[in-house]
Amino acid sequence: MTFIYPIGEHPTGAGTAETFKAKMKNRNNNRDRSNFPQQTNFIGVLLTEDITLTLEDCRRYMREAYGCKSGHATPIHVTLIPPFRLPEEFSTTDLARAIEKEVLQKGLGFTGHIDNFDAFGDRTLFAKVVTDEKWIALRDAVYGAVVKAAPGCTKKDGRPFAPHLTVANRDVPEGVMTVALQVMNELKLVEDFPVDNITIFERQNGKWVSALSLVIDETTIVTH
Numbered sequence: 001m002t003f004i005y006p007i008g009e010h011p012t013g014a015g016t017a018e019t020f021k022a023k024m025k026n027r028n029n030n031r032d033r034s035n036f037p038q039q040t041n042f043i044g045v046l047l048t049e050d051i052t053l054t055l056e057d058c059r060r061y062m063r064e065a066y067g068c069k070s071g072h073a074t075p076i077h078v079t080l081i082p083p084f085r086l087p088e089e090f091s092t093t094d095l096a097r098a099i100e101k102e103v104l105q106k107g108l109g110f111t112g113h114i115d116n117f118d119a120f121g122d123r124t125l126f127a128k129v130v131t132d133e134k135w136i137a138l139r140d141a142v143y144g145a146v147v148k149a150a151p152g153c154t155k156k157d158g159r160p161f162a163p164h165l166t167v168a169n170r171d172v173p174e175g176v177m178t179v180a181l182q183v184m185n186e187l188k189l190v191e192d193f194p195v196d197n198i199t200i201f202e203r204q205n206g207k208w209v210s211a212l213s214l215v216i217d218e219t220t221i222v223t224h
Contacts, residue, residue, distance in 0.1 A: 039203065040086045041095065043142055044077035046199050046210065047165070051114070051191055052076045055127060058167045058184060062125070066176055068168040074208040077199065078112070078129055078163045080139045081146055084154035092200050096212045098149030099198055103141045109216035110134040114165070114191045117184040122177045127165035127189060134195075135163050142198060 047055070055076045062068040086095070112135070118128040129135075139161055146154060167184070195216070202211040 038085065039083035041092065041203070042079060042083040042201050042208070043081040043095075043099075043146065044079045044199055044201065045112075045195055046197055046213065047076050047078075048193050051193055054187075054189065055165055055167060058127075058187075061183070062168040062172075062180065066168075066173050066180065068171050068173075070168070070170040071166055074201075075210055076165060077201075077210075078165060078195075080142050080198070081154060082157065083203075086150055086153050090150040090153070092202055092211050094149045095146055095200055096214060098145040099142060099200075099214055102145035102148065103138075103198065104214060104216060106141060107217055108134070108138045108141060109194070109196050110138075112163075112193050112195045114189055114193065116187075116189050117167070117181055118164075119177050119181050122174065123170060123172060124166060125168045125172060125177065125180055125184065127167065127184075129163040129165060131161065131163055136161055138195065138198075 046052075052075070059068075059072050063072060086092070113130040115128050115130050117125065119125045143154075143156055168180070172180070197213045197215055199210050199213045201208045203209075204211075
């Protein structure tokens with residue numbers, strides 16, 4: 001996939017005062033976040049290889065054009081349960097067993113749909129996943145299983161559920177979102193994909209990795 005860089009914004013250009021300020025701001029934000037208790041897990045849905053590769057190319061463009069790196073080490077996914085801290089007396093296996101028992105047999109698999117790109121303000125650029133009652137039912141079922149397995153480990157987000165596939169987050173430079181979103185939407189990414197897994201992610205050595213994938217409507221657990 002080839003991207004055309006906006007005039008004057010090719011990554012090989014010399015750094016500017018604005019770039020330096022943005023880097024310092026990100027460094028301070030990272031330092032502030034380090035003072036919070038370390039989150040250990042989150043739960044999401046992995047995508048097919050072709051869509052994953054396309055969105056990895058989009059991440060690469062944002063990294064090379066604008067220096068965006070936040071979250072790029074995390075596999076492409078739709079988040080069902082945002083990051084939370086799992087108490088030490090519980091394990092990822094406990095979560096998997098609860099999801100297997102409470103969710104997998106409910107027939108909640110379906111076909112998801114991507115409808116190009118969008119943004120949350122000027123901070124997050126993402127591929128837009130069309131929201132419907134099937135996504136909400138899956139999220140609610142997984143949440144119920146998680147809090148049953150490890151009471152109090154997470155709280156249900158009170159905001160409307162907005163499934164999405166993050167391309168750039170937190171470190172998008174000020175003033176570039178409109179242009180970046182225009183470039184992404186020129187790809188005309190309109191795709192269906194199977195929502196056929198529930199994947200538990202763990203933080204390992206400072207990075208999020210997919211630890212266990214459970215196949216919806218089956219009892220198979222795939223260890224990564």
